[in-house]
Amino acid sequence: MTITKDDSKSYDDIGELTAEDLFANIYNELTDEKDAIIKDGAYKQSTTQKERLSFVSAQKADDLIKVDMAYKGGSIRWKPLPLELILLDDTIDVVNAAFGRILPECEDGETAFLRACPEFARHGVLESIKVTKENLQENWISLTETMKKEDPRGCMILQPFVHATSSAVLAPQQFATIGKGHDGITAGNERTLYFALNPTQTYMSNDINMINNSHEFDIKTGTTNYELEFVYKRDEEYKKKMGGGNEPYITQIRASPPNPPRASPFTWHTNVSCPNYKVENVNEELDCPDNTCLKVAKITGSAGTTGRCEVKDMTEFLSTSGIASLGAVWVASGLEEVAWLEENITREKCPKGFVISHPTGSLMSHICAHARQHGIPYVVGEVNVGDRFTEGTPTWLALDPNWDIIPQPYNACAPEYIEAFKAGLLRSQTHWQRQQGWFAHFFHQWAGGMNYNGINDAYLSGAFVGWMTKAILAVSLGEMRYCKDYKKNMMVDLWPTLTTMMGETKWREVSGNKHASTVRQHYYALVEQMNVDTIEIALALTWCKKQFSTGWGTSTSFGGTNWAECASRGANVCKSVNAFLVNPNQETLNELIGEVNLAKNLEHNGGFLYDKFLSQKAFDYSSLHSSGTDNQKGLFSHSPDSLAYMFRTYELASEFMDGDVNEKNAVPNADWITLFNFLRGKGASYFRQQFIANSLEIPEALRDAAVACGPKYMHWNNKYSTAEGFIPCGMSTCKLCKENDVLVMDLKYGSVSSQLLTNSYPEVFMASGKDVSSLESYAVASLLREKKYQDVTPQMWINGWNGLNKLDVTYPLLSELLQKFLRNQMSDNNTWTDEVLKVLKEEVQ
Numbered sequence: 001m002t003i004t005k006d007d008s009k010s011y012d013d014i015g016e017l018t019a020e021d022l023f024a025n026i027y028n029e030l031t032d033e034k035d036a037i038i039k040d041g042a043y044k045q046s047t048t049q050k051e052r053l054s055f056v057s058a059q060k061a062d063d064l065i066k067v068d069m070a071y072k073g074g075s076i077r078w079k080p081l082p083l084e085l086i087l088l089d090d091t092i093d094v095v096n097a098a099f100g101r102i103l104p105e106c107e108d109g110e111t112a113f114l115r116a117c118p119e120f121a122r123h124g125v126l127e128s129i130k131v132t133k134e135n136l137q138e139n140w141i142s143l144t145e146t147m148k149k150e151d152p153r154g155c156m157i158l159q160p161f162v163h164a165t166s167s168a169v170l171a172p173q174q175f176a177t178i179g180k181g182h183d184g185i186t187a188g189n190e191r192t193l194y195f196a197l198n199p200t201q202t203y204m205s206n207d208i209n210m211i212n213n214s215h216e217f218d219i220k221t222g223t224t225n226y227e228l229e230f231v232y233k234r235d236e237e238y239k240k241k242m243g244g245g246n247e248p249y250i251t252q253i254r255a256s257p258p259n260p261p262r263a264s265p266f267t268w269h270t271n272v273s274c275p276n277y278k279v280e281n282v283n284e285e286l287d288c289p290d291n292t293c294l295k296v297a298k299i300t301g302s303a304g305t306t307g308r309c310e311v312k313d314m315t316e317f318l319s320t321s322g323i324a325s326l327g328a329v330w331v332a333s334g335l336e337e338v339a340w341l342e343e344n345i346t347r348e349k350c351p352k353g354f355v356i357s358h359p360t361g362s363l364m365s366h367i368c369a370h371a372r373q374h375g376i377p378y379v380v381g382e383v384n385v386g387d388r389f390t391e392g393t394p395t396w397l398a399l400d401p402n403w404d405i406i407p408q409p410y411n412a413c414a415p416e417y418i419e420a421f422k423a424g425l426l427r428s429q430t431h432w433q434r435q436q437g438w439f440a441h442f443f444h445q446w447a448g449g450m451n452y453n454g455i456n457d458a459y460l461s462g463a464f465v466g467w468m469t470k471a472i473l474a475v476s477l478g479e480m481r482y483c484k485d486y487k488k489n490m491m492v493d494l495w496p497t498l499t500t501m502m503g504e505t506k507w508r509e510v511s512g513n514k515h516a517s518t519v520r521q522h523y524y525a526l527v528e529q530m531n532v533d534t535i536e537i538a539l540a541l542t543w544c545k546k547q548f549s550t551g552w553g554t555s556t557s558f559g560g561t562n563w564a565e566c567a568s569r570g571a572n573v574c575k576s577v578n579a580f581l582v583n584p585n586q587e588t589l590n591e592l593i594g595e596v597n598l599a600k601n602l603e604h605n606g607g608f609l610y611d612k613f614l615s616q617k618a619f620d621y622s623s624l625h626s627s628g629t630d631n632q633k634g635l636f637s638h639s640p641d642s643l644a645y646m647f648r649t650y651e652l653a654s655e656f657m658d659g660d661v662n663e664k665n666a667v668p669n670a671d672w673i674t675l676f677n678f679l680r681g682k683g684a685s686y687f688r689q690q691f692i693a694n695s696l697e698i699p700e701a702l703r704d705a706a707v708a709c710g711p712k713y714m715h716w717n718n719k720y721s722t723a724e725g726f727i728p729c730g731m732s733t734c735k736l737c738k739e740n741d742v743l744v745m746d747l748k749y750g751s752v753s754s755q756l757l758t759n760s761y762p763e764v765f766m767a768s769g770k771d772v773s774s775l776e777s778y779a780v781a782s783l784l785r786e787k788k789y790q791d792v793t794p795q796m797w798i799n800g801w802n803g804l805n806k807l808d809v810t811y812p813l814l815s816e817l818l819q820k821f822l823r824n825q826m827s828d829n830n831t832w833t834d835e836v837l838k839v840l841k842e843e844v845q
């Protein structure tokens with residue numbers, strides 16, 4: 001109970017009252033004021049009047065109501081769920097009115113949550129229950145009766161029920177741990193991740209202290225004596241949308257002993273012969289002759305540099321009294337209620353050297369908070385009596401059965417991390433999403449030596465690098481679509497290349513056309529479906545660089561050399577990843593970090609490179625950087641906006657690790673390595689010789705894509721579509737190629753016509769198909785154009801004429817040449833004409 005002094009009252013006869021009388025008087029007055037809320041019907045508007053708050057003893061409820069009032073008053077920014085206060089002597093009318101106000105705030109419009117708020121956590125076991133209109137009265141009666149018996153000074157809070165997809169426990173200015181579902185951290189969950197918070201940003205600590213001045217931040221240790229709980233519900237579009245989605249709700253301020261600072265896991269190798277190291281504080285000095293205890297050693301001294309660095313068998317550990325000692329192990333499931341823990345798991349009740357093992361736990365679980373409170377060692381993972389461990393860095397243990405582990409500093413290049421990094425990179429090929437740029441936070445944790453998540457940081461770092469290379473590819477290809485309007489030297493191969501990279505079927509699915517689209521989002525959507533690795537992406541980006549390097553002019557704000565630089569940087573990231581994977585060491589890692597940092601800061605035309613689909617905050621929050629001595633920027637901030645981003649990052653990571661392959665994800669039909677190796681060095685002169693739509697020298701996939709594009713997407717209004725610069729597309733239906741047919745024939749056959757005169761025609765010299773004339777037709781036409789009339793024998797002319805094909809784009813030209821020659825011969829050369837007639841007669845017979 002809280003007694004508030006009311007200055008409007010005067011106690012004239014105060015001298016005659018005993019303390020008890022005074023107490024009773026005030027209590028009665030307060031009770032009258034509280035009851036007046038009911039009598040006057042004020043409960044029909046609210047249940048949290050200050051007259052009623054005087055009767056709230058439960059710290060949890062009291063804090064939450066104050067948070068609610070401060071939020072409504074605009075003095076704090078973290079949003080609580082709407083709430084109603086239910087006192088144990090309230091009537092059903094009060095409960096019904098409160099429920100009526102909560103109902104419109106409920107997700108499904110019908111389910112609310114009735115939370116028991118005991119005065120002290122250790123009294124009794126009280127459940128919180130979901131309530132609907134149908135069972136409200138029944139559940140309220142039953143909970144009220146239990147509470148009156150177990151916790152007569154408790155109360156209840158009625159709130160909308162939220163189907164939270166994740167929840168967090170947050171230690172201000174230290175870190176937040178997020179887990180799946182409504183109760184992911186407090187109950188313990190395998191998929192928990194730590195996020196680092198800005199250590200110098202004080203407004204959250206200050207605001208919580210304003211709510212309740214017993215909640216403090218200790219500047220010396222940088223820790224708080226409380227933790228905050230939040231829940232979050234992800235947006236359906238969370239994988240693609242730029243914003244953080246729904247604001248998280250603050251659900252509890254929970255008093256807790258300070259959290260120890262987080263450290264990176266150490267690495268280790270075994271080398272017992274190393275003279276410099278010493279095993280200290282091994283608890284064998286504690287009485288355990290039969291080796292049935294769980295032992296933890298701290299090892300000091302520098303070790304040799306030989307041996308392989310390992311991180312396996314690493315687990316998290318909370319040591320409250322220096323070291324863990326012998327004794328029994330109790331395995332927590334995470335479902336244990338605080339009240340039960342308070343009754344059963346205390347230092348007094350448990351044997352000496354008792355250890356809590358929590359296989360699905362984390363150092364932010366409520367079981368661990370309990371362990372801190374009671375000075376009981378807590379191990380994340382399974383341990384057995386008799387196990388031996390070495391504690392190499394604060395909060396990290398390694399299983400050490402033979403006492404021969406020599407702890408080494410954190411090393412991002414330990415083999416287990418490299419394996420995890422590779423696995424994450426590989427998974428990115430099939431699970432890439434544009435918002436995974438937020439994994440930058442994990443990349444900097446892993447690479448920067450503030451690894452809060454062990455192996456998971458390395459895995460998500462692989463995902464981040466995979467994200468970055470594909471993101472640069474996605475935005476580069478998205479920009480490339482402007483070549484249509486702005487690239488002055490665009491050739492016949494560009495649009496077919498964009499088309500074949502994804503494939504005609506995929507383009508048709510996304511845009512309705514079988515050739516590459518002019519809509520940016522279509523490119524992003526298809527990159528999600530592309531299963532390509534960093535070797536292939538490097539080739540594609542090198543090609544993009546070449547395309548952006550020339551022809552865009554200097555005045556346009558599309559494409560151009562800025563973009564060539566971006567594509568080139570992306571290719572460099574790919575190359576440094578590939579080099580790192582071949583030879584993972586600190587040097588190649590440093591190069592990779594350097595390339596990643598350069599690529600993070602890329603700009604195009606004065607803007608953030610990824611601004612079409614990623615908030616720049618993804619990189620601002622990724623690591624800590626100083627700006628002046630006390631003012632450190634970076635890492636996640638404490639604002640509701642930043643917390644929403646943090647939760648969304650968790651959702652993305654959790655989906656990346658546990659979710660399905662992207663829909664329609666597949667290896668592209670066209671092999672990118674063949675494609676881009678072919679395109680390297682191929683310029684206008686090449687495509688004038690080998691027509692993209694029909695030359696057998698063109699890779700089949702590219703040739704097919706050229707046909708799918710059609711002349712419209714190959715001839716652009718530039719120097720390659722007119723006069724001497726003309727590059728044919730080679731399609732039989734192309735009007736432009738037909739208009740330029742003399743030129744086309746020259747290009748294709750002129751240079752080789754002499755070969756055709758030999759007796760043995762090189763039969764494979766050119767492509768033949770249903771829509772081209774015979775080799776002899778071309779040969780005869782060539783001779784005629786070169787005015788070598790004597791060389792055209794009657795038989796050759798007949799073969800040439802018979803070989804004409806009306807579908808051939810050059811048919812009119814060939815036919816005209818042969819007819820004209822025949823007309824001339826008939827008037828000038830009787831011998832030749834007679835010979836023709838003779839041969840024709842023979843053929844008829």
Ligand SMILES: [Zn+2]
Pocket residue numbers: 711715728729730731734735736737
């Ligand atoms: Zn053409």
